[in-house]
Amino acid sequence: xxxxxxxxxxxxxxxxxxxxxxxxxxxxxxxxxxxxxxxxxxxxxxxxxxxxxxxxxxxxxxxxxxxxxxxxxxxxxxxxxxxxxxxxxxxxxxxxxxxxxxxxxxxxxxxxxxxxxxxxxxxxxxxxxxxxxxxxxxxxxxxxxxxxxxxxxxxxxxxxxxxxxxxxxxxxxxxxxxxxxxxxxxxxxxxxxxxxxxxxxxxxxxxxxxxxxxxxxxxxxxxxxxxxxxxxxxxxxxxxxxxxxxxxxxxxxxxxxxxxxxxxxxxxxxxxxxxxxxxxxxxxxxxxxxxxxxxxxxxxxxxxxxxxxxxxxxxxxxxxxxxxxxxxxxxxxxxxxxxxxxxxxxxxxxxxxxxxxxxxxxxxxxxxxxxxxxxxxxxxxxxxxxxxxxxxxxxxxxxxxxxxxxxxxxxxxxxxxxxxxxxxxxxxxxxxxxxxxxxxxxxxxxxxxxxxxxxxxxxxxxxxxxxxxxxxxxxxxxxxxxxxxxxxxxxxxxxxxxxxxxxxxxxxxxxxxxxxxxxxxxxxxxxxxxxxxxxxxxxxxxxxxxxxxxxxxxxxxxxxxxxxxxxxxxxxxxxxxxxxxxxxxxxxxxxxxxxxxxxxxxxxxxxxxxxxxxxxxxxxxxxxxxxxxxxxxxxxxxx
RNA sequence: GCCCCGGUAGCUCAGCUCGGUUAGAGCGCCGCCUUGGUAAGGCGGAGGUCGCGGGUUCGAAUCCCGCCCGGGGCUCCA
Numbered sequence: 001x002x003x004x005x006x007x008x009x010x011x012x013x014x015x016x017x018x019x020x021x022x023x024x025x026x027x028x029x030x031x032x033x034x035x036x037x038x039x040x041x042x043x044x045x046x047x048x049x050x051x052x053x054x055x056x057x058x059x060x061x062x063x064x065x066x067x068x069x070x071x072x073x074x075x076x077x078x079x080x081x082x083x084x085x086x087x088x089x090x091x092x093x094x095x096x097x098x099x100x101x102x103x104x105x106x107x108x109x110x111x112x113x114x115x116x117x118x119x120x121x122x123x124x125x126x127x128x129x130x131x132x133x134x135x136x137x138x139x140x141x142x143x144x145x146x147x148x149x150x151x152x153x154x155x156x157x158x159x160x161x162x163x164x165x166x167x168x169x170x171x172x173x174x175x176x177x178x179x180x181x182x183x184x185x186x187x188x189x190x191x192x193x194x195x196x197x198x199x200x201x202x203x204x205x206x207x208x209x210x211x212x213x214x215x216x217x218x219x220x221x222x223x224x225x226x227x228x229x230x231x232x233x234x235x236x237x238x239x240x241x242x243x244x245x246x247x248x249x250x251x252x253x254x255x256x257x258x259x260x261x262x263x264x265x266x267x268x269x270x271x272x273x274x275x276x277x278x279x280x281x282x283x284x285x286x287x288x289x290x291x292x293x294x295x296x297x298x299x300x301x302x303x304x305x306x307x308x309x310x311x312x313x314x315x316x317x318x319x320x321x322x323x324x325x326x327x328x329x330x331x332x333x334x335x336x337x338x339x340x341x342x343x344x345x346x347x348x349x350x351x352x353x354x355x356x357x358x359x360x361x362x363x364x365x366x367x368x369x370x371x372x373x374x375x376x377x378x379x380x381x382x383x384x385x386x387x388x389x390x391x392x393x394x395x396x397x398x399x400x401x402x403x404x405x406x407x408x409x410x411x412x413x414x415x416x417x418x419x420x421x422x423x424x425x426x427x428x429x430x431x432x433x434x435x436x437x438x439x440x441x442x443x444x445x446x447x448x449x450x451x452x453x454x455x456x457x458x459x460x461x462x463x464x465x466x467x468x469x470x471x472x473x474x475x476x477x478x479x480x481x482x483x484x485x486x487x488x489x490x491x492x493x494x495x496x497x498x499x500x501x502x503x504x505x506x507x508x509x510x511x512x513x514x515x516x517x518x519x520x521x522x523x524x525x526x527x528x529x530x531x532x533x534x535x536x537x538x539x540x541x542x543x544x545x546x547x548x549x550x551x552x553x554x555x556x557x558x559x560x561x562x563x564x565x566x567x568x569x570x571x572x573x574x575x576x577x578x579x580x581x582x583x584x585x586x587x588x589x590x591x592x593x594x595x596x597x598x599x600x601x602x603x604x605x606x607x608x609x610x611x612x613x614x615x616x617x618x619x620x621x622x623x624x625x626x627x628x629x630x631x632x633x634x635x636x637x638x639x
Numbered sequence: 640g641c642c643c644c645g646g647u648a649g650c651u652c653a654g655c656u657c658g659g660u661u662a663g664a665g666c667g668c669c670g671c672c673u674u675g676g677u678a679a680g681g682c683g684g685a686g687g688u689c690g691c692g693g694g695u696u697c698g699a700a701u702c703c704c705g706c707c708c709g710g711g712g713c714u715c716c717a
Contacts, residue, residue, distance in 0.1 A: 109643095195711065196643085197642085197711050197712035198641085198711085199642080199713045200642080200713050203713055203714060204713085205640075205641050205642085205713070205714070209642050210713095211643085212712070212713085214712090241650095244650085253707095253709075254691095254708045255708095257708095258709085312640095358717090360716090360717090362715080362716080363640050364708095365712085365714080365715090366640095366714080368710095371717090372715095372716070372717080373717090380717095480716080480717070481717085483717070514717065516717090518717040546676095546677090548674090548676055549674045550674065550675090575674085575675085577673095577679095577680080578673090578680060579677065580675085580678065580679070580680090581678080582678095583676095583677050584679055585678085585679090587678055596676070598675090600676085608676080616676095616677055
């Protein structure tokens with residue numbers, strides 16, 4: 001009775017038990033095999049109980065993981081050869097690549113160290129060492145790793161519950177590892193060590209510091225080069241570099257403090273356009289605009305309960321003997337708007353929107369340009385609804401969120417639904433019934449919207465379940481954008497109620513939602529997404545007029561006036577230096593449209609149009625030009 | 640916050656290992672010449688508390704200590 005072996009190509013083989021998978025599949029046709037949910041080495045033998053074996057290659061997540069995992073072992077082996085005293089920590093595959101961490105007794109790896117590690121890895125690959133799996137009892141393994149002086153491995157073993165564990169050997173190197181792995185070290189073809197950094201054993205800052213070395217590997221040289229190019233591309237787009245270069249913003253942290261942003265005129269213009277767009281769209285969707293102060297008595301956040309676990313993130317100070325705090329969030333104020341009078345069910349849902357600037361004293365190590373700042377502005381809204389209205393509200397929020405993100409040019413999203421962990425109800429606010437109904441409402445809304453979503457059990461906040469939406473940018477990176485959170489906590493703490501149709505007083509259901517998240521952060525993402533080439537409706541200068549020579553300035557001024565009257569953001573070049581030079585300068589400042597005017601244009605009331613990235617479109621009458629781009633000059637909701 | 644690395648002109652960087660004239664370069668900026676037709680015309684000039692404070696030394700950008708700020712991680716998160 002043969003066992004079916006399915007190759008990545010889809011073709012099938014039939015083989016007898018006892019044979020090694022590696023020996024029956026064509027060379028280079030896969031990296032690892034899967035039986036049911038279990039991954040096994042290609043060097044494993046087919047067992048009679050196997051029904052189907054799927055062979056997976058680098059195109060599958062499991063194939064890549066195996067490839068990278070073996071790469072990390074090769075790196076660890078290289079490090080052990082060069083630094084015999086290094087103690088092994090853990091060395092997994094990551095989403096993109098792999099790392100291995102080592103305790104090297106306070107040493108850190110220099111760039112030269114990394115180069116020699118990379119060279120030694122090449123040697124190990126050339127040696128093409130067989131990678132052999134062995135199983136042994138936990139006690140034997142503890143014995144083995146104690147003898148090897150691998151204290152961290154021993155610690156891991158002591159924490160494990162399994163009585164039988166596996167180790168993998170390649171040459172002189174041995175590692176505690178579940179596997180699976182590639183058949184031999186020669187299978188790893190093209191790799192690169194990327195960087196080294198410090199981390200803590202098990203990520204806990206009370207534990208010893210480990211040196212983590214990160215790397216990447218691919219079966220194909222072109223893939224490695226591609227990856228490195230993409231990495232370079234991401235680096236080139238770094239908003240912390242591009243932003244100041246384009247005079248959008250700066251963060252002079254040594255003068256004003258870390259994590260704070262100064263918006264320069266061009267950045268402020270873009271931000272204003274984004275904010276005005278947001279306000280218009282929210283008003284159209286039944287939100288009402290509110291404002292709230294930046295400071296309030298700290299007691300407000302005692303009532304909300306934030307202070308107890310948020311205090312270290314808050315800026316707190318004393319005036320007149322009373323403790324004040326700068327707001328880290330807007331919700332209490334919106335609740336106070338709600339509570340300013342008794343509310344009837346007829347008024348619900350009530351949707352309050354604010355571009356609320358908040359300050360959070362984030363730990364210095366997490367700050368990262370606009371993407372993680374200490375002062376930032378949320379496109380924040382709180383929706384107060386009846387339980388019955390919840391699903392429709394969530395659906396509406398999802399629709400609005402998608403509309404907004406698409407308007408900014410994002411097409412792909414990753415949706416996550418975070419629910420509670422029903423085995424620990426005591427860790428959550430609200431009854432089991434509350435949670436069940438709420439999670440159901442979120443799920444129905446997601447399904448009605450037609451979203452595929454990832455269920456994240458146990459990822460909910462203590463006060464309610466949530467939906468997170470991540471956007472995917474133009475170079476394939478995911479960014480957390482929208483978050484939609486239910487809150488069972490605040491309505492109780494602030495006693496937020498409404499009078500229902502039957503005259504009874506009921507607790508309101510409250511939804512926090514931020515769709516772009518933080519304007520600063522979103523701006524940073526947009527900047528990297530477009531690499532500074534904002535679409536015309538967002539560009540701070542939409543059109544620059546370039547007179548060929550000084551004698552064309554007066555005609556250029558006429559053009560400028562007409563554009564400005566048409567509501568187009570234009571600027572006028574002063575005609576100093578060569579035209580080529582000025583075109584280059586304008587291109588580098590990412591102005592989407594250049595209008596070049598010389599003798600030919602001035603005589604015929606035309607403009608020569610040059611589009612960023614597309615070059616010269618030739619001359620056309622000014623009116624024709626304005627008509628042609630009419631829609632693109634405007635925000636999506638005004639077209 | 641913790642670990643490692645770093646901070647020299649507006650920007651990118653050299654000089655620092657091994658202390659020793661007026662600390663350099665390119666880009667940008669300013670001026671003059673050039674009056675230009677689709678990504679860099681020529682010449683000249685200005686511009687620096689070498690992150691801040693202290694120490695060692697006859698002498699510190701350079702060596703030592705503290706602090707501030709940044710980068711990469713850990714953790715966290717909009």
